[in-house]
Amino acid sequence: MITKMTNAKTIYLVDDDDDDRMLIREAIEGIVKNVTIVEITDGQELLELIEKVNLETDPSLILMDMNMPRMSGIESLSILKSNPSLRHIPIVMISTTSNNELIRQAYDQGINAYITKPVSIQEYNHLAEAINVCFLSNYPTLKSIPASINLTTQQILIIEDNHDHWELMKLTLNTSMPNIKLTRTEDRESTLLFLTDRLKNAQPLPELILLDLYMPNRSDGLQILAAIRNFFTMHRLMMIPIIVISSSDHIDDIKESYRNSANGYMVKSPDLEDSLFYFQELAHFWKSAITLPKKV
Known part of the structure; x- marks a missing residue:
């Protein structure tokens, strides 16, 4: 029986698309236990909220779209990672872009990972489990690695x-x-x-x-x-x-x-x-x- 970590986690979900936020939120809440998701519509709103919270406990993770009005993900990422008091917050960028230069720029600015935005419910669930395991320090919810996954070259x-x-x-x-x-x-x-x-x-x-x-x-x-x-x-x-x-x-x-x-x-x-x-x-x-x- 997999042991679940019980510490509460808070995720800031930053995306200007209402449907995308809903799908990501539902997938995460279906996988991750004891999680609070705060929805934010752009980078400027994120920075304004960060100034008001207790950084000792909040947030555990930021999930952020790359392309947003007022302030893009890349712009807000640069500001967050250049601030020593905020560098400890892991940031995962989720976007539809396949532009290699933009992805490279995001890593250069300090993102922890880049994930292509899902297009199916199965992919949203896959994203949620990846976030659960890789960035929230939680144990896997199910022993369910697909048999087709090939790790032979890793x-x-x-x-x-x-x-x-x-x-x-x-x-x-x-x-x-x-x-x-x-x-x-x-x-x-x-x-x-x-x-x-x-x-x-x-x-x-x-x-x-x-x-x-x-x-x-x-x-x-x-x-x-x-x-x-x-x-x-x-x-x-x-x-x-x-x-x-x-x-x-x-x-x-x-x-x-x-x-x-x-x-x-x-x-x-x-x-x-x-x-x-x-x-x-x-x-x-x-x-x-x-x-x-x-x-x-």
Whole structure:
């Protein structure tokens, strides 16, 4: 039985289209438990509301359309991410655009993820489950990964300093996803060496990075996160999604991870089966639901 996290979450849903807001809201409320959704019609209204709320508790996530009147998603995103007191709020942009330059610009401005706006009820439910797992630190609601999902080409880098934890993760993930390629590094130096060697030898970089936050201290994990971000910026590479993983569900740990540009935060379950399925869902959604800029 999957354990559900009970902490209340608030989502700001920013979109000028009434029908789109309704469909997204209904899908999320059908998947995510104990959630409050605040509907907002444009970026200017979002900024006005943010000034009035208690940022210690509100919001947990912003879902925002790219194209809106008065102030676009890109404009409000830039303002939010340039404010140190607001950088901890994860922002997922949802839009119909397939313009690679706009998607790249949104990531450069600091969005946590870009999701193409759904066109069917099934896709809206898929979006809601992706949001639930990847950005609200909740465990999957159902053990229901479609059998057709193909993760055979996905390469994942796991940064974990505890050898026993790594062996357990490797065993369980390889058992459930036998064709996935897993690599482990143990600290900042070995991580940068691995990335440098892959780049130098023209080998594919990982498609997803899972970073343990306490390495062994939180500051160590955050330093590794910053070092990876700096590596990709310095070499002008497309950024790889980095998901921070931890046994801690403390709000300060979550906020600091997002403040330091983590794409997502995953709370490990004490139950092995739950954690295994959580990893599967996480990999599945970052592969199938979330759009990254294409290489040019």
